[in-house]
Amino acid sequence: MRVPELAAVLAALLAAPFAEPAPEAPPAIDYAAERAVIARYQDANQRLQDAGWRLARGNSAFCPKVIPSIGLQLQDMASYGGPDIGRAALGLKRDFAVNAVAAGSPAALSGEFARNREIVRLEGFDPNDWPAKPPIDWDRTTRAHAHIDAMLAEHGGITIAFEGGGEARLVPVEVCASRFDLDAAGELAFADGARVIFPMLSSAYGYEEPLFAALLAHELAHNVLGHDAWLDRNGRRAKHVRRIEREADRLVPWLLANAGHDPEAAVRWMTRWGKENDTGLKLRRTHDGWDERADMMAAEVPLVRAAIAAEGKADWSVRFKREIDVPL
Template sequence: MDFMIRIWISLVALSFAAPLSAQEGPDDGVNADMILALKGLQLLDHRLNAIGYRLVDANTPYCDQKAARTGLLLNDVAQYVDQETARFALGFDGSVGITAVAPDSPAESAKLSPGDTLLAINTIPINDIAIDDPELSNQQPVYRRVAAINRLLEQALAEDNVRLTISRGGINQTISVAAAMTCPSQFQIRVSADRSAGADGKLVSVSSRLAEYFLTDDEFAAVVAHELAHNLLKHRDRLDAKNVNRGFFGQFGESASEIKAAEIEADRLSVWLMVNAGYDPQAAIRFWTRYGKEHGKGIFSASTHYRWKKRVELFEEELAKMAAMEPVGGKFSPPLLAKAD
């Protein structure tokens, strides 16, 4: 099926997934073009949330640190200028709600759905969760509430199941949700006109324009796995410990060498993460070959990154290593993660 047709089918499905209270049709205060744009963004959120959760869940046995995850992706309408339109498009009764639920996750088992409005975690109302914590100061103000909610949710899940009070179609209900202990990392679509992806040690972000460029979820997973590899290998902490300059001057000298070494490791580990999660590792080769031929010296081709032909060679080397191994339980233990322990 044509990729764009699949997108439109998914957009229609998302529109019907919203509560009936949000299906009556936009009034004069709601921007129809903005609704379509937000539905498109929500589709990208769904894809990234599903891919990210699948990668961290499948590779859990090989991560030295674990985090409590539900498979939920939350959104706050306060981050949008036109909050009325955002609330209508996302199907929320209130201000913070569920925008995506990962397949085969605890959230899916609990029958939580996109469009559910989150009202409380255990007995703590969402509006009472503090967002002035110094640890949240690096977040933009409009993202701090969701960051604070995610942190509280993770802390509560580490102790026991949590009770989430939600509103669905105007009716409040409390749902018990368990946690899955997975590799740590969170994932987000960053609305941007550039094609880029990044990792900050805790979060993997993919620009909306790059996400739209992927032909398949396997290609999407190839880039997400690369960025996740940076987080799992603690590259940011390691580069900081060596005082590596990641700005303009990081393109030269010793800093460039250190960054390139980290990029090589992330490339090598990425295909192991993909295989363990059931993604086609050949998609990494297809994606970088296509992107390299189309964009030449564009994204990821600075002095700190190998050019696409060399990256393809790295993937092939790692796939050859796996081909010479016997998987255990259908999975392969990534040497780089064992080395990082």
């Protein structure tokens, strides 16, 4: 669980930019600096949500588990190190507001979910009324997202109301069952079965979009192929990890193609990543060398292209050759 690390970093960032106090005056808070800190985090998160949505939506016809989604991610000031500062910086009366909506999602298409717009009701509940446990509480964010998911699954939609009046009724679409969460503190992207955790400091943020999507697709592949549960059942020996890593790599061109990217971007991603990170044996026990990984991805590209030529889609649920004994 890396989310608390994000909280710690945000707490440090939010606490940091105090102006030098005058001898008797209380310290002044530089709200423009606070807003800039939050905006940097939100910009990185926006790119993650957009790219993640494109992959999870584009592959929904082939994923073994799909969920209804509106593409809305919330933020709760109680999860920040300084809720009062966060509220003042963003101009909120209470705690809940829009964090991001994924491009192309029902929430984005409604035009109602501007970043930081304050939210006062999720169908029957005002999440601001739920108790928060200081100092840094992520439970309410999790609970709010779970409540939205439950409404979508059980009632086929949700009405969300905004501070100052106005509401939006949203109807979901199906996406592969994986969230994408930004990690402000970690260095490596990873997947836990239900979420892709992606580091804000990832060098992939400097990559062109299809290469950024390729790294994300590798992590999404772990979730849609059930790798975490398979390792739980079979043990996390290096030999096993190597097999699921290979399988995730090989699925990347398929996932990219269904998201509207060139499947060849998988190979370009691994070649670039490999050259930048070829510092020796760090991943050698559990991963093949980057050049072998690029070759394995390249071998999938003609299969993906043939599938698209035949059926207009890259149906990996039928055409992808598994390396572990799990049916899709």
